[in-house]
Amino acid sequence: MMTTQMTDRRRKKARNAAVRLQDVAELAGVSVKTVSNVVRDQPNVRDETRKRVQRAIDELGYVPNVTARRLATGRTGMVELALPDIRAPYYAELADRMFDEAKKHGLRLLIEQTRGDLDSERGTLVSPQQGLVDGIIFEPVSMSTTQIALLQSRTPIVMLGDVTPPMSVDHVGVDNVAAAQTATTHLVERGCRRIAYLSNQDPNLINTERQRLLGYETALRNAGREPDASLYVPVTVPDADGASRAIEDVLADGLRFDGLFCYNDMFAIGALRALRRAGLRVPDDVAIVGWNDILMAQYTNPSLTTIAPDIKGLCENALTMLNSRIDGYQGIGRHVDVDYRLVVRESTAHDA
Amino acid sequence: MMTTQMTDRRRKKARNAAVRLQDVAELAGVSVKTVSNVVRDQPNVRDETRKRVQRAIDELGYVPNVTARRLATGRTGMVELALPDIRAPYYAELADRMFDEAKKHGLRLLIEQTRGDLDSERGTLVSPQQGLVDGIIFEPVSMSTTQIALLQSRTPIVMLGDVTPPMSVDHVGVDNVAAAQTATTHLVERGCRRIAYLSNQDPNLINTERQRLLGYETALRNAGREPDASLYVPVTVPDADGASRAIEDVLADGLRFDGLFCYNDMFAIGALRALRRAGLRVPDDVAIVGWNDILMAQYTNPSLTTIAPDIKGLCENALTMLNSRIDGYQGIGRHVDVDYRLVVRESTAHDA
DNA sequence: CTGAAAGCGCTAACAG
DNA sequence: CTGTTAGCGCTTTCAG
Numbered sequence: 001m002m003t004t005q006m007t008d009r010r011r012k013k014a015r016n017a018a019v020r021l022q023d024v025a026e027l028a029g030v031s032v033k034t035v036s037n038v039v040r041d042q043p044n045v046r047d048e049t050r051k052r053v054q055r056a057i058d059e060l061g062y063v064p065n066v067t068a069r070r071l072a073t074g075r076t077g078m079v080e081l082a083l084p085d086i087r088a089p090y091y092a093e094l095a096d097r098m099f100d101e102a103k104k105h106g107l108r109l110l111i112e113q114t115r116g117d118l119d120s121e122r123g124t125l126v127s128p129q130q131g132l133v134d135g136i137i138f139e140p141v142s143m144s145t146t147q148i149a150l151l152q153s154r155t156p157i158v159m160l161g162d163v164t165p166p167m168s169v170d171h172v173g174v175d176n177v178a179a180a181q182t183a184t185t186h187l188v189e190r191g192c193r194r195i196a197y198l199s200n201q202d203p204n205l206i207n208t209e210r211q212r213l214l215g216y217e218t219a220l221r222n223a224g225r226e227p228d229a230s231l232y233v234p235v236t237v238p239d240a241d242g243a244s245r246a247i248e249d250v251l252a253d254g255l256r257f258d259g260l261f262c263y264n265d266m267f268a269i270g271a272l273r274a275l276r277r278a279g280l281r282v283p284d285d286v287a288i289v290g291w292n293d294i295l296m297a298q299y300t301n302p303s304l305t306t307i308a309p310d311i312k313g314l315c316e317n318a319l320t321m322l323n324s325r326i327d328g329y330q331g332i333g334r335h336v337d338v339d340y341r342l343v344v345r346e347s348t349a350h351d352a
Numbered sequence: 353m354m355t356t357q358m359t360d361r362r363r364k365k366a367r368n369a370a371v372r373l374q375d376v377a378e379l380a381g382v383s384v385k386t387v388s389n390v391v392r393d394q395p396n397v398r399d400e401t402r403k404r405v406q407r408a409i410d411e412l413g414y415v416p417n418v419t420a421r422r423l424a425t426g427r428t429g430m431v432e433l434a435l436p437d438i439r440a441p442y443y444a445e446l447a448d449r450m451f452d453e454a455k456k457h458g459l460r461l462l463i464e465q466t467r468g469d470l471d472s473e474r475g476t477l478v479s480p481q482q483g484l485v486d487g488i489i490f491e492p493v494s495m496s497t498t499q500i501a502l503l504q505s506r507t508p509i510v511m512l513g514d515v516t517p518p519m520s521v522d523h524v525g526v527d528n529v530a531a532a533q534t535a536t537t538h539l540v541e542r543g544c545r546r547i548a549y550l551s552n553q554d555p556n557l558i559n560t561e562r563q564r565l566l567g568y569e570t571a572l573r574n575a576g577r578e579p580d581a582s583l584y585v586p587v588t589v590p591d592a593d594g595a596s597r598a599i600e601d602v603l604a605d606g607l608r609f610d611g612l613f614c615y616n617d618m619f620a621i622g623a624l625r626a627l628r629r630a631g632l633r634v635p636d637d638v639a640i641v642g643w644n645d646i647l648m649a650q651y652t653n654p655s656l657t658t659i660a661p662d663i664k665g666l667c668e669n670a671l672t673m674l675n676s677r678i679d680g681y682q683g684i685g686r687h688v689d690v691d692y693r694l695v696v697r698e699s700t701a702h703d704a
Numbered sequence: 705c706t707g708a709a710a711g712c713g714c715t716a717a718c719a720g
Numbered sequence: 721c722t723g724t725t726a727g728c729g730c731t732t733t734c735a736g
Contacts, residue, residue: 018483018506020729031707036731044705065483067428068729070419071712085448087647092444096437099465108484111463113451131370131417131713132460154370240651269651276653295439299592299621301628301653372713383723388715396721420713423728483729707736712729719724 019062028056039064070131078108079322080133082124084116084141088239088266089294091139094160094311098137101315105323107134116141116238125157135322141238144207156325158318161208170325172317172336174309176208179340180215181222183261183289183307188223190348192259192287195220196231198246198271199263200238209263212291216261231257235267243270251278258286265290265297268304268347288347302346313338371412380408391416422483430460431674432485434476436468436493440591440618441646443491446512446663450489453667457675459486468493468590477503487674493590496559508677510670513560522677524669524688526661528560531692532567533574535613535641535659540575542700544611544639547572548583550598550623551615552590561615564643568613583609587619595622603630610638617642617649620656620699640699654698665690 021039025032030053037045038053039062045053056062070076081098083091095111102109110133114121121143125136135156140148148159148169159171187195197216200209217227233255235246243266251274262268268290272282280286282302290297293308317336373391377384382405389397390405391414397405408414422428433450435443447463454461462485466473473495477488487508492500500511501520511523539547549568552561569579585607587598595618603626614620620642624634632638634654642649645660669688 018729021731022729032730033708033732034706037706040731046705049705065729067419067422067483068712069731071423071714072729072731074712076419086438086451087441087444087448089439089441089444092439092441095463096439096465099438099463108462110460111447111451113448131419240647244651269648272653273651295592296621296648299625299652301624370713374713384714385716385724386722389722392715398721401721417713420728421715423730424713424715426728705736708734710731710733712731715726715728717724717726720722 018065019060020065021062024053024056024060024062027060028053074131075326076131076134077106078110078133079319079326080110080112080124080136081139082112082114082121082136083139084114086111086113089296090264090266090292093294094139094315097311097315098319101312101319105319107319107323114141118142122147134326137318137322141206156322158322158325160314160318168333170321170334172314172321172338173208174314174340175337176211177215177218179291179307179309180212180261181219182215182340182342183291184216184219185222186305186342186344186348187259187261187287187289188219188225190259190283190287190350192257194228194231194257195259195261196233196250196255196257197261198233198235198243198267201234201236212263230255235263238267240266240270240273243267244274245270247271247274248278251275251280260286260288262288262290265292265294265304265306268306269296269300272300272302272304272347283347283349289342290347293343297343297345300347302349305345305348306343308341308343310339370417371414372417373414376405376408376412376414379412380405426483427678428483428486429458430462430485431671431678432462432464432476432488433491434464434466434473434488435491436466438463438465441648442616442618442644445646446491446667449663449667450671453664453671457671459671459675466493470494474499474503477509486678489670489674493558508674510674510677512666512670520685522673522686524666524673524690525560526666526692527689528563529567529570531643531659531661532564532613533571534567534692534694535643536568536571537575538657538694538696538700539611539613539639539641540571540577542611542639542702544609546580546583546609547611547613548585548602548607548609549613550585550587550595550619553586553588564615582607587615590619592618592622592625595619596626597622599623599626600630603627603632612638612640614640614642617644617646617656617658620658621648621652624652624654624656624699635699635701641694642699645695649695649697652699654701657697657700658695660693660695662691 021032021035025035030049034045034049035053038050079102081095086092086095099109112124114124121140137158137160139160157169159169161173184195200206220227233246233250235242260271262271268288271288275282275286282288290304290306293306297304297306317338321334373384373387377387382401386397386401387405390402431454433447438444438447451461464476466476473492489510489512491512509521511521513525536547552558572579585598585602587594612623614623620640623640627634627638634640642656642658645658649656649658673686
């Protein structure tokens with residue numbers, strides 16, 4: 001009998017087949033249940049038994065089969081982070097933090113790129129392959145919270161960034177109005193007279209966008225100035241290149257400004273290039289403020305003054321909220337604003 | 353009888369429980385097997401039956417349970433991309449391409465950050481949680497191919513970048529020697545007299561490193577110059593900041609050079625900052641060549657001349673090779689070199 | 705404290 | 721062309 005078992009295990013090893021809970025149980029002379037208890041560090045196992053089982057585990061090199069465990073528990077232990085484009089430094093840095101945070105929560109993170117268009121954003125939410133992940137952390141670009149709330153699926157969701165009314169879905173972000181105000185005020189105080197705002201095409205579609213615009217305008221009004229619509233510079237393709245072109249275009253059209261508040265650092269980097277090509281100096285001719293404080297913001301020439309959201313806090317909160325939903329919390333949507341600060345660098349330095 | 357089934361389904365819906373293959377089978381009045389066949393688009397189903405089943409599927413909103421399928425087939429449909437740090441633009445861009453390529457192969461990509469240290473690189477390979485992924489694409493930084501070959505686990509692996517002898521494991525990369533030679537020769541032809549090489553600390557540890565150094569030296573020799581060890585500038589912490597500091601240090605020590613070949617674009621970006629702070633102009637005082645052609649290389653000031661590897665080709669080859677291993681291919685290690693080209697930008701422009 | 709047995713939802717022979 | 725049945729490897733009552 002014993003011989004037969006040994007042979008079985010040998011054959012397995014030869015075939016390179018995985019060692020199962022049962023193989024360990026047989027070697028240790030206990031039931032599967034006991035081995036399972038040992039593996040999962042559950043109580044109710046005599047110390048001596050535990051040791052014996054552990055030896056068997058080591059000898060056989062047993063590793064639990066995640067898939068089987070999932071089928072039995074109904075949990076995948078994976079959460080999805082849906083973001084537009086991992087190549088955008090901010091998202092890469094966000095993902096990096098989220099990886100760490102997920103690990104702390106005993107979860108594995110799956111990145112899904114939405115490309116920022118409506119259809120694939122919807123697709124991500126509508127069919128999160130049945131049971132592939134336990135929950136989703138979602139950074140929307142094109143979808144409004146309202147739309148998202150409508151197609152609430154079985155899978156728990158936490159939203160990043162946005163903060164608009166239908167509060168049925170959890171989300172965590174920064175106070176966009178306040179931060180945009182801080183950024184703009186910084187330009188005002190630095191002495192900029194004409195402050196342009198470089199941002200996405202249609203502020204009515206995206207809520208985040210609308211809020212930052214509001215902050216920008218509020219700051220101007222507080223300084224006793226009336227916002228000037230001609231100073232609103234829309235970017236068609238939301239990357240550095242699109243921003244660069246947008247600035248080139250308005251400069252060619254004769255627009256003049258000495259301060260520029262950018263929707264994000266990549267826009268700022270694009271603007272930097274366009275201004276340089278136009279022979280304008282930063283910060284002497286135009287002072288610039290970005291948003292996100294991506295790593296690269298320290299390496300641009302000149303380095304970039306920017307709004308730095310507390311990404312770590314963002315991730316911690318998102319994962320904590322998501323976890324509670326996964327654990328069955330059914331309450332109404334919760335909303336958290338994390339800190340931010342203004343990091344001042346060369347792009348808004350005072351004239352030497 | 354029929355009534356009981358309906359009730360069951362209703363109850364399920366109420367409990368928000370998932371619809372199973374069997375539920376569909378009952379509604380359609382066929383066996384599970386047939387439904388399974390329809391779901392997986394297998395032949396051997398009469399057209400009429402297929403339609404009936406499809407209706408049932410739609411009505412119930414059935415979605416296959418990936419986990420159960422996995423357990424039954426032994427395939428997860430996921431592959432892991434293990435890289436040092438997703439925040440490094442090159443890796444983010446690589447991941448982006450790999451996501452697309454994986455999708456084409458019907459696979460889902462899981463990112464794993466190794467942080468580039470030996471222990472966690474080993475950890476990634478040694479215990480790829482039993483059955484989490486079908487295969488691994490691995491971009492090593494600290495581990496040598498030899499070490500990797502030794503701990504070959506049950507999970508198929510394809511290596512990225514490196515190209516060293518123990519050819520038992522598949523890998524795909526670029527011809528580092530040739531590309532480094534191209535880069536260096538470009539600096540020589542531009543008229544640089546003293547060309548420094550900014551690279552990782554210990555070229556003996558990392559093979560890629562060694563090869564690029566070889567290419568650099570070969571180019572110099574071909575130009576009739578003897579490589580000068582003092583022009584080898586080692587970077588301790590492998591990021592832009594580390595590179596920046598390394599350049600600052602050697603400049604402070606009085607090292608002078610008019611050409612700089614960098615291990616990667618982030619090093620080049622760090623160097624750019626250090627040179628700027630030292631009051632040296634690029635390319636007038638120092639011409640620079642980077643490696644990878646990250647998106648940002650177009651936005652630095654000045655923009656960066658760099659070696660652009662064919663990342664798409666890299667991803668395609670890696671996934672194809674991995675897939676064949678997953679499908680059971682047992683042959684010896686295969687090696688593919690993908691194309692590269694030199695992209696010339698401002699950092700090596702000729703003096704105006 | 706430990707064991708036996710019944711699933712989790714799907715696939716894969718093997719019959720028919 | 722379709723149905724039956726036995727797993728995949730683990731967790732989990734429920735007994736003992």
